[in-house]
Amino acid sequence: MLSSAVIGTGFMGPTHVEALRRLGVPITGILGIDPAASADAARQMNLPRAYTSYQEVLDDPNVRIVHITTPNHLHLDQARRALLAGKHVICEKPLGMNTLETSELVALAKEHPNLAAVVHFNIRFYPMALQAREIVRSGAIGEVYHVTGGYFQDWLLYDTDWNWRLVEGEGGRLRAVGDIGSHWMDLVRFITGLEVVSLCADVKTFVPVRKKPRQAVATFKGKEQDAPVEYDEVPIRTEDWASVVFHYNNGGRGTMTVSQVDAGRKNRPIFEIAGSKGSITWDGENPAELLVGSRDRGNEVIQKDPSLLTGAARYFTGYPGGHAEGYPDTFKMLYRAVHDYIEAGDWSKPKPYPTFEDGHLIQALCETIAQSAQERRWIDVK
Numbered sequence: 001m002l003s004s005a006v007i008g009t010g011f012m013g014p015t016h017v018e019a020l021r022r023l024g025v026p027i028t029g030i031l032g033i034d035p036a037a038s039a040d041a042a043r044q045m046n047l048p049r050a051y052t053s054y055q056e057v058l059d060d061p062n063v064r065i066v067h068i069t070t071p072n073h074l075h076l077d078q079a080r081r082a083l084l085a086g087k088h089v090i091c092e093k094p095l096g097m098n099t100l101e102t103s104e105l106v107a108l109a110k111e112h113p114n115l116a117a118v119v120h121f122n123i124r125f126y127p128m129a130l131q132a133r134e135i136v137r138s139g140a141i142g143e144v145y146h147v148t149g150g151y152f153q154d155w156l157l158y159d160t161d162w163n164w165r166l167v168e169g170e171g172g173r174l175r176a177v178g179d180i181g182s183h184w185m186d187l188v189r190f191i192t193g194l195e196v197v198s199l200c201a202d203v204k205t206f207v208p209v210r211k212k213p214r215q216a217v218a219t220f221k222g223k224e225q226d227a228p229v230e231y232d233e234v235p236i237r238t239e240d241w242a243s244v245v246f247h248y249n250n251g252g253r254g255t256m257t258v259s260q261v262d263a264g265r266k267n268r269p270i271f272e273i274a275g276s277k278g279s280i281t282w283d284g285e286n287p288a289e290l291l292v293g294s295r296d297r298g299n300e301v302i303q304k305d306p307s308l309l310t311g312a313a314r315y316f317t318g319y320p321g322g323h324a325e326g327y328p329d330t331f332k333m334l335y336r337a338v339h340d341y342i343e344a345g346d347w348s349k350p351k352p353y354p355t356f357e358d359g360h361l362i363q364a365l366c367e368t369i370a371q372s373a374q375e376r377r378w379i380d381v382k
């Protein structure tokens with residue numbers, strides 16, 4: 001398997017490392033924000049090398065794939081340099097800060113057609129999300145009338161919760177939408193094949209001033225810190241909550257609500273897809289079940305059991321029924337899709353993974369949402 005290097009040592013860096021290891025991918029080393037962070041992470045995860053600079057990663061001929069898990073404002077530069085150095089790239093979402101950045105990356109990826117340019121929409125790789133796609137594509141629920149759902153978390157509920165995502169210059173103009181709404185919009189597009197043609201959005205910042213600790217806090221770690229810390233009060237412009245109505249290109253409708261201030265909702269992507277013959281519902285807090293709704297007979301619950309699944313859903317399921325699989329497994333399966341594809345060597349085949357183009361398209365939706373909310377009106381998607 002192609003050797004990989006991981007950039008970033010926060011929440012995502014070690015998550016990528018763990019999934020790569022479970023798949024048997026050799027990891028050349030890791031790069032943190034400074035040499036000490038690289039060394040700490042390499043020691044903790046028993047990795048062979050602590051890189052001291054990004055250039056050192058790019059100069060290492062053993063590195064074939066670069067995993068970018070740094071804050072959003074660094075993705076453009078790091079992804080661009082990796083492609084130019086001839087490396088495959090797996091870049092965390094969102095792909096960039098705006099469509100100017102993501103369109104540059106799409107163009108660069110096109111100039112390097114034999115390099116994988118992957119954006120990390122891993123939620124696609126929950127087995128029951130893949131099965132939902134199989135069901136919609138089979139025609140079993142008929143024409144899609146509407147999609148309802150969203151993505152809910154509570155880790156930014158209090159004004160003492162802090163993360164770089166809150167700052168527009170580091171995370172992007174939209175936060176809840178860019179961070180978790182991007183996953184939901186990609187997921188629905190992936191499952192249904194529908195494109196958004198216009199939308200109307202509302203956003204809200206419920207916590208307009210936050211207490212920023214004077215020392216760095218890793219993602220989700222703020223909730224675990226109970227000792228008082230020194231802080232500065234900082235005004236927040238990025239949204240805690242958003243709700244969007246979509247028009248799809250088949251005439252169907254969609255509604256998405258996202259929130260990072262929903263007490264009790266730790267990490268909950270959820271969707272219901274209602275069609276002319278039936279419906280399917282999936283709740284990411286109970287990811288092993290898919291509800292297939294029917295008007296004329298009893299509803300059916302399909303379990304995550306490879307013997308009950310079809311196509312890609314079966315291929316990307318790692319364990320027998322009754323054996324839990326969840327969020328970390330989606331990383332492993334995304335990487336399996338990428339490595340299988342690269343190793344097969346036929347670059348003319350459709351990509352089984354989310355590409356930079358997918359990342360760009362979702363970024364365009366995020367920008368349209370920001371514009372719609374600001375101008376308080378419906379906007380056609382370009």
Ligand SMILES: NC(=O)c1ccc[n+]([C@@H]2O[C@H](COP(=O)([O-])OP(=O)(O)OC[C@H]3O[C@@H](n4cnc5c(N)ncnc54)[C@H](O)[C@@H]3O)[C@@H](O)[C@H]2O)c1
Pocket residue numbers: 007008009010011012013031032033034037069070071072074092093094120121122164179217218219
């Ligand atoms: N796919 C998912 O489900 C998912 C989940 C969480 C985060 N993410 C994405 O992953 C990325 C990172 O998020 P996170 O939650 O891990 O953040 P984090 O703050 O926990 O980690 C970011 C890491 O990058 C390091 N870093 C900063 N500048 C660097 C540089 N120049 N070189 C090397 N390392 C540097 C930081 O020190 C930190 O260790 C973001 O783009 C985020 O949107 C995706």
